[in-house]
Amino acid sequence: MAAYVTNSPLADQPYRVSAKFGCGDEDRMIDIYLAQVAKGRDAFKDMTELMRIAQKRYGKLYNCTPGT
Secondary structure (H helix, E strand, O other): OEEEOOOOOOOOOOEEEEEEEEEOOEEEEEEEEEOOOOOOOOHHHHHHHHHHHHHHHHHHHOOOOEOO
């Protein structure tokens, strides 16, 4: 899930991306919050790519393959 949320107690970081995924036989969830995105950038595309990178790095750290 990727969202731009301005009406919440956490509006100081309105750009949000979350992902639930399996890694081995464990379910995991990663949340990333950003205060701003550079002008002219596609925030949702960038956040989605950042999440993919985070999942891959999680897999390397914990010796599992995300999505399995």
